[in-house]
Amino acid sequence: MKIYMLNCNTKKFILVTVLTTIVFVTLAFSLSIDNSFVTVEATKDPQVSSSSNQGKVFVMYAASLIKTFEDSFGPLFQKETGYTYEGEARGSVQVANMIIDGLRRPDVFVSAGTIPIMKLMNTSTSNNNGDGGKSSSSTTSLAEWLIKFASAEMVIAYSPTSRFYSDLEKARKGEIPWYEVLSKQGFKFGRTDPELDPKGYYMIITAKLSNMYYNDSTIKQRILGEDDRNPKQIFPEEILKTILEQGQLDAVAAYKHEAVARGLPYITLPSQINLADPALFDFYRKAFYTSGTGQTVFGEPIYFSVTIPEVVKNPDGAISFIIFLISTKGQSILESQGLNYIKPVIEGNIDKTPSSIKNLLEPIKQLSSS
Numbered sequence: 117m118k119i120y121m122l123n124c125n126t127k128k129f130i131l132v133t134v135l136t137t138i139v140f141v142t143l144a145f146s147l148s149i150d151n152s153f154v155t156v157e158a159t160k161d162p163q164v165s166s167s168s169n170q171g172k173v174f175v176m177y178a179a180s181l182i183k184t185f186e187d188s189f190g191p192l193f194q195k196e197t198g199y200t201y202e203g204e205a206r207g208s209v210q211v212a213n214m215i216i217d218g219l220r221r222p223d224v225f226v227s228a229g230t231i232p233i234m235k236l237m238n239t240s241t242s243n244n245n246g247d248g249g250k251s252s253s254s255t256t257s258l259a260e261w262l263i264k265f266a267s268a269e270m271v272i273a274y275s276p277t278s279r280f281y282s283d284l285e286k287a288r289k290g291e292i293p294w295y296e297v298l299s300k301q302g303f304k305f306g307r308t309d310p311e312l313d314p315k316g317y318y319m320i321i322t323a324k325l326s327n328m329y330y331n332d333s334t335i336k337q338r339i340l341g342e343d344d345r346n347p348k349q350i351f352p353e354e355i356l357k358t359i360l361e362q363g364q365l366d367a368v369a370a371y372k373h374e375a376v377a378r379g380l381p382y383i384t385l386p387s388q389i390n391l392a393d394p395a396l397f398d399f400y401r402k403a404f405y406t407s408g409t410g411q412t413v414f415g416e417p418i419y420f421s422v423t424i425p426e427v428v429k430n431p432d433g434a435i436s437f438i439i440f441l442i443s444t445k446g447q448s449i450l451e452s453q454g455l456n457y458i459k460p461v462i463e464g465n466i467d468k469t470p471s472s473i474k475n476l477l478e479p480i481k482q483l484s485s486s
Contacts, residue, residue: 172200173433176214177226178420179205179353180268180315180370183377184453185226192449193440199433207313207353208232215258221427223434225259226441228371229314230421230463231413233262237464241426258426261464263477264419265442266455269392270315270322272298272383273375274367275360284367288383295326298367299338306360306368308353310344310405314418315353317405318391319369320344321415324403325389344405371418376454391418392456420455421463424470435470442477 173193177185182205190201204222206214212232214220216239227233236259272294274284280303287294298305310316323336340346351359357378360368375382387393391400400415407413422441424434440446447457460477462469 171198171433172202173224173430173437174222175201175203175224175226175437176211176220176222177203177205177224178208178211178228179313180228180374181205181226181420182354184373184449184455187377188449188453189441189446192445193437196445197436197440199430199436201437205354207308207316209235209314210312212236213312215425215427221429222425223428223430224422224437225425226420226422227262227314228268228420229318229416229418230262230264231314233259233421233423236423236425237262256426259423259464260426260468261462261466262421262423263438263442263469263473264421264458264461264463266420266450266457267392268371268373268418268420268455269390270318270385270418271370271372271375271390272367272385273357273360273370273378273380274382275363275365276381277363278366280366284381284383288381293330294383294385295330295335295339299335303367304365305339305349306351306356306365307340307349308356308369309350311408313353315369315371316350317407317413318415318418320405321400321403321413322369322385322389322391325400325415328402329386329388371454373450373454391415393417419458431470435472438473439476 175185175190181189185203185205190203193199194201204220208227208229209232211220211222211225211227212235215222215225215236225233225236237257239258240255241258272287274281278284280297280300283292283297283300286292287297297303307319308316310320320336320340323340326335327333341349356368357370357374357380359365360380361378370380370382372382372384374380384390388396388399394417397417400417403415405413422438424431424438428434442460451457462474462477466474
């Protein structure tokens with residue numbers, strides 16, 4: 117039998133190797149525990165760092181909601197849930213186009229009207245199943261479902277500093293026709309691009325309905341001009357109200373909740389033209405707008421809707437946002453800002469709706485369909 121003796125240097129090497137291994141194993145185990153803890157706590161602590169994006173919820177929404185979401189809803193959602201809220205406001209059609217073109221990957225999309233989300237439902241994308249394309253890819257829509265959660269109405273918001281303020285006040289009180297004021301020489305009226313923003317085509321539809329309701333075929337042309345995209349009137353949705361507040365415009369096409377949120381005076385329009393009354397659905401559909409791509413948009417009651425796009429990065433955070441949106445607190449915020457809260461209704465592929473949302477709305481959905 118041979119006995120091998122280890123010299124001093126060899127003993128030191130083995131000892132160092134063993135100790136190093138123990139340290140690394142211990143450290144790895146410790147980090148595993150710590151990471152699990154951070155992942156769970158990220159949904160509870162509003163101060164959690166968003167450097168890893170674990171706690172961030174990216175919401176793209178109709179720019180008409182910018183003051184409501186940035187001043188009220190977003191901060192309260194962050195405080196209540198611990199998720200870091202990040203919002204971006206644009207015209208809803210523009211948001212849909214950006215998602216389709218791969219320019220944005222929001223966790224949540226809140227749209228004015230349902231058509232922009234339906235556009236995602238009708239657009240497919242391919243997934244490679246996460247294996248680098250080794251297996252066959254699957255095709256899915258960019259959105260599978262939507263939830264209607266609030267309704268809105270068209271109004272004419274105006275500037276307190278407008279030189280037509282006296283006439284606008286008379287129109288608000290019903291003493292003179294609102295469209296006569298907007299038709300005055302030198303009156304500066306602003307609206308959004310109907311190719312990018314639902315409110316843009318809703319205003320055109322409202323004007324066409326006005327022709328019918330007041331039995332005057334000249335109203336639309338007098339207040340909007342010959343061109344549906346009159347360059348003198350078209351402004352980006354994100355800055356339209358700011359331009360009004362700065363006194364560069366006399367009045368703008370707006371939703372009621374925008375005027376309420378910003379404290380702007382506004383003219384209430386008859387229910388036959390304000391796109392707010394579900395009972396007038398058939399009358400609203402008599403007016404329409406045809407886009408540059410040939411899509412026809414018929415008049416309809418205006419509903420705000422929400423979905424989780426297929427490109428979502430933080431599904432748990434997205435679900436949390438929608439649950440908060442349709443909660444009692446969410447309802448209170450929306451109503452305080454001038455939106456008309458409705459019982460949420462799911463449309464589209466209901467089976468693809470996250471169960472935690474679907475189960476919450478199931479009784480409401482059944483009532484709505486009865």
